[in-house]
Amino acid sequence: xxxxxxxxxxxxxxxxxxxxxxxxxxxxxxxxxxxxxxxxxxxxxxxxxxxxxxxxxxxxxxxxxxxxxxxxxxxxxxxxxxxxxxxxxxxxxxxxxxxxxxxxxxxxxxxxxxxxxxxxxxxxxxxxxxxxxxxxxxxxxxxxxxxxxxxxxxxxxxxxxxxxxxxxxxxxxxxxxxxxxxxxxxxxxxxxxxxxxxxxxxxxxxxxxxxxxxxxxxxxxxxxxxxxxxxxxxxxxxxxxxxxxxxxxxxxxxxxxxxxxxxxxxxxxxxxxxxxxxxxxxxxxxxxxxxxxxxxxxxxxxxxxxxxxxxxxxxxxxxxxxxxxxxxxxxxxxxxxxxxxxxxxxxxxxxxxxxxxxxxxxxxxxxxxxxxxxxxxxxxxxxxxxxxxxxxxxxxxxxxxxxxxxxxxxxxxxxxxxxxxxx
Ligand code: ADP
Ligand code: MG
Numbered sequence: 001x002x003x004x005x006x007x008x009x010x011x012x013x014x015x016x017x018x019x020x021x022x023x024x025x026x027x028x029x030x031x032x033x034x035x036x037x038x039x040x041x042x043x044x045x046x047x048x049x050x051x052x053x054x055x056x057x058x059x060x061x062x063x064x065x066x067x068x069x070x071x072x073x074x075x076x077x078x079x080x081x082x083x084x085x086x087x088x089x090x091x092x093x094x095x096x097x098x099x100x101x102x103x104x105x106x107x108x109x110x111x112x113x114x115x116x117x118x119x120x121x122x123x124x125x126x127x128x129x130x131x132x133x134x135x136x137x138x139x140x141x142x143x144x145x146x147x148x149x150x151x152x153x154x155x156x157x158x159x160x161x162x163x164x165x166x167x168x169x170x171x172x173x174x175x176x177x178x179x180x181x182x183x184x185x186x187x188x189x190x191x192x193x194x195x196x197x198x199x200x201x202x203x204x205x206x207x208x209x210x211x212x213x214x215x216x217x218x219x220x221x222x223x224x225x226x227x228x229x230x231x232x233x234x235x236x237x238x239x240x241x242x243x244x245x246x247x248x249x250x251x252x253x254x255x256x257x258x259x260x261x262x263x264x265x266x267x268x269x270x271x272x273x274x275x276x277x278x279x280x281x282x283x284x285x286x287x288x289x290x291x292x293x294x295x296x297x298x299x300x301x302x303x304x305x306x307x308x309x310x311x312x313x314x315x316x317x318x319x320x321x322x323x324x325x326x327x328x329x330x331x332x333x334x335x336x337x338x339x340x341x342x343x344x345x346x347x348x349x350x351x352x353x354x355x356x357x358x359x360x361x362x363x364x365x366x367x368x369x370x371x372x373x374x375x376x377x378x379x380x381x382x383x384x385x386x387x388x389x390x391x392x393x394x395x396x397x398x399x400x401x402x403x404x405x406x407x408x409x410x411x412x413x414x415x416x417x418x419x420x421x422x423x
Contacts, residue, residue: 209397
């Protein structure tokens, strides 16, 4: 083992207090420090942040970290600055800062104090900023949530598309792109757009073996969900609905049925939203009924079930949302209700969109229908979607879905025949 390896473990212990690296973290960090471009595909919770935080802390100069959400940046910066031996080495640059604060950040970069600078892409492309970055010591650039570059991803941000040309202007430094989205289409898009087709790719399995996947036809859905939740009294869960109105109605219905539930959607007053989220995180509420606005960056390890009242718009969203269950490795039940009529509604909605968006949307919906209606292993289906081969007999978690544990009966043709004969 090289001296450098031993050193990295030491640095890991020193800065983060961890004794061992998770997955491929060590290899990723070594290669980044050796100047390679790197692409990391790792499921949520896999430990992607450390792949750029540790090398940033031990490198000369400032690492630029591009991240899409101000709220996420704040959490990360607080976390880095809370590391025992390091305080004040991570900073944020975005539109929430006033002039004085911005100047302070620039001074800290110039003096070499800032090791990690989190920026929103829309800030990075500002011309004065580009000029400034050109003249300071940048160690490398990390692009977190890199799927935001792709229209095929679940969270497309147009500002991400310009990153390549901006980075080229700023410095000739290694780039590390990271995402928890791994469909081959998105991966391809990211690599092409960032000019990283020669990057070293590190991909970890997206199999979440402790999650149980079930899809039920959407019949008596209210009653079914109430029953399901009542069988899990006191356990934490999320119910996803597509519309804000549905979120509020259904949260009320659960409350009326004696379930400790709260609503969450982007239309609620900011205070209410934060309170409801905190209550859920602090276990003052068992169930949160939410639109997709809920969940990004939320790390509650003991969510025991995720219910989709309405089916999501893509398998990618389905995977991300169900993935919020069982983060601690314990039970995670993913129950979704499927009605082809809901898909038709979504198709109608897409009809109003520009052509390219519509085509992508329809393709994603087709994949959703395929998944919902399949009689094969759901885990195999999802993993195939992520470009992984999964053995539905011997693979880890093979039994953990409705189709595997209770195979659907082949459609009985005699029923159809009887109908015909009765005519
Ligand atoms: P991701 O960005 O891939 O979703 P994070 O970077 O947020 O994941 O990390 C998820 C969790 O894993 C965090 O709580 C982090 O502290 C923890 N973690 C990361 N690396 C290690 C490690 N080597 N040992 C133990 N815990 C780790
Ligand atoms: Mg992350």
